Amino acid sequence: MSVALSAADAGAAPRHSNAYATMMYMGTPRDYEFFVAIRVMMQSLARHKADADLIVIASTTVPPRWIRTLNKEGVKVVSVTDIPNPYKGMDGFNDRFMFTLNKIYAWSLTDYERVVMLDADNMFLHNTDELFQCGEFCACFINPCYFHTGLFVLKPSNETFQDMLEVIKEGRENNDGADQGLLTAYFSDLLERPLFTPPRNGSKLDGLYRLPLGYQMDASYYCKSGCGGGFFFFSSFFVWCARWRAGSFMYLSFTLPDLRLKWNVPCGPNSVITFPSIPLLKPWYWWAWPVLPLGLSWHEQRRKSIGYGTEIPILAAESIFYLITMTVSLVIRRRFSSSEKVPLKSCLGRCPCPDLTQFFYRLVAKLSPVVAIVMCFVLPFFVIPTTVHPVMGWSVLLLGSLSYLVITANVFQLPVFPTMTPWVGIAGVLVVMALPVYVNGIVRSLAIGTYAFLAAPFLWWALRVVASREVGFAREALMAYGRQEPQQSAEMMKLC
Structure with missing residues (x-):
């Protein structure tokens, strides 16, 4: 050799x-x-x-x-x-x-x-x-x-x-x-x-x-001061996104580490x-914290050595984009809040394509807003540089997802609070996990579990509200289509 x-x-x-x-x-x-x-x-x-x-x-x-x-x-x-x-x-x-x-x-x-x-x-x-x-x-x-x-x-x-x-x-x-x-x-x-x-x-x-x-x-x-560690619930979603981003869909096996933590x-x-541990939870990845609290210690070493000069301009540009997008969307929502919202309903209900059944319409109407809300978190995740400071990364993710959620609420005409419930839930679990008040990892785990137990009904309620809103929307559209005259349907076919 x-x-x-x-x-x-x-x-x-x-x-x-x-x-x-x-x-x-x-x-x-x-x-x-x-x-x-x-x-x-x-x-x-x-x-x-x-x-x-x-x-x-x-x-x-x-x-x-x-x-x-x-x-x-x-x-x-x-x-x-x-x-x-x-x-x-x-x-x-x-x-x-x-x-x-x-x-x-x-x-x-x-x-x-x-x-x-x-x-x-x-x-x-x-x-x-x-x-x-x-x-x-x-x-x-x-x-x-x-x-x-x-x-x-x-x-x-x-x-x-x-x-x-x-x-x-x-x-x-x-x-x-x-x-x-x-x-x-x-x-x-x-x-x-x-x-x-x-x-x-x-x-x-x-x-x-x-x-x-x-x-x-x-x-x-x-852990240096009694804070917790381990795998907690919401982190698996972002680790899956990270594997998707890396082009790897390999099966994830999660194990809870010993909770003595010191x-x-x-x-x-x-x-x-x-x-x-898992390669996508190395300390330099911003999403690894607060799952592994020592990620902040690693990033403190980076701050004192090579800094973040290459990533900060990218994060600044993304933040400005999200702020402008959210502002424009809010202005549009306020300006047209009292206008009649017929065109979207008419287009969905009056397209008499023979191979699209009522079941298909209902399925699309139920899943579309849910998928859109999920993508509100996935899209900003994929454009954040992977090695930024966790505080920077999570801040830009929350800002970007909030901007996209506002757009989603406008496009699908969704109520604001159910649409924002996942965002509030993620922000809340970050706060609960990052609190420096836990005497040991067992207490921290119990706090996370309690938060998840209390938040689950709100998340389920928000999902039901969003889905039922769109089911009603589809039903109204289909009934509108049934009431159309043949001549009007023919005219709408030309538009679809």
Whole structure:
């Protein structure tokens, strides 16, 4: 197997004896989002004054402008060719793991004594340079039986790198076809190794070690001040929309995490939080909050590092558009509120197309406003940049959906309050979930459940009102059609 490796910023010698590294490759629906995540993580390490080089192992397909951006931010980019994945034909293989085997390039960074290899979804709480004292390979067991490859320490070695390439070439057993399966099989006895404790004299250890859990705390369980986490009811709709937006309709499996919701690991420092859950609930997505409260902490790190300069103009333009649209719609509604609304009824009722039955008319009349109301939330969701701050994202979604709901109420001549009930419900659940008053996750879950129980009758009432309004509208139109004279019907046929 032939691979190539070269420094993108040629001539740049290592400034430190150790390095933090991550990888970046193209070909997923969310390449840009991971580029943003990598930038935020690297800048976070720099703010924590990491005494190490910051390296991105980037595929040759990564856009040159992204590489230039990383270089300007003090990150060394190592350009590599993608390692062909021999497991891509296995059952259940996920295409987004196609080039995760590039992670083994970390063993080729022999200019360094130790390398901490990272996934982009790590959030550092403070300096972790003591990891460079660990042995030849060290990783953390989030799963009781398998270590997690989102963060591990390694001692670079060309011999190990070439041996791993041979393992890949031979296509040895790999349970997921990605780096996780490869490394857990390669270091299969890590569970039996001792727990890493940094030597006080600063020396480096030899051998293999398990890292304390505090270096890979699952964000589903962690919360800084007793706030809640977990999957709650309304979020599944937006996660489904996100999968639709990403072109993936795969089945969603939701599980409620442990509700203790506050980490305090006594056998090691509470240093790094990871987000290994559903890909579309990574912390950089604005809709991930308040489902995962730590999304705000991640975005605070982004605000302090790379900011939101590229997204704010887009959000401003969308907001102005929604405000103008809503204002015009309200003016039109007020101006024509007293005018007779016959044309729409006459067109629907007097079109004597023989293949359209009364049942079809009633079905369309019942579903059209409901579908229109749902689309009032879907449409603005799809045009909001995915990595904006959650407060910005939810604000623009609520503004955009409110604007479209006003238009929908005008077009279908719907009563205002039933039309706005879903909007009020979503705004309410956001407030309930985001309140910082809960002492633990159980109380927060009970609050969400109570809110859903109390809101459900109002939502059902609004649905019935909207549907019954349109059924009556269709019935009136059909009766009007039955009363028409043949000559008038013939004239209307020409218009339909």
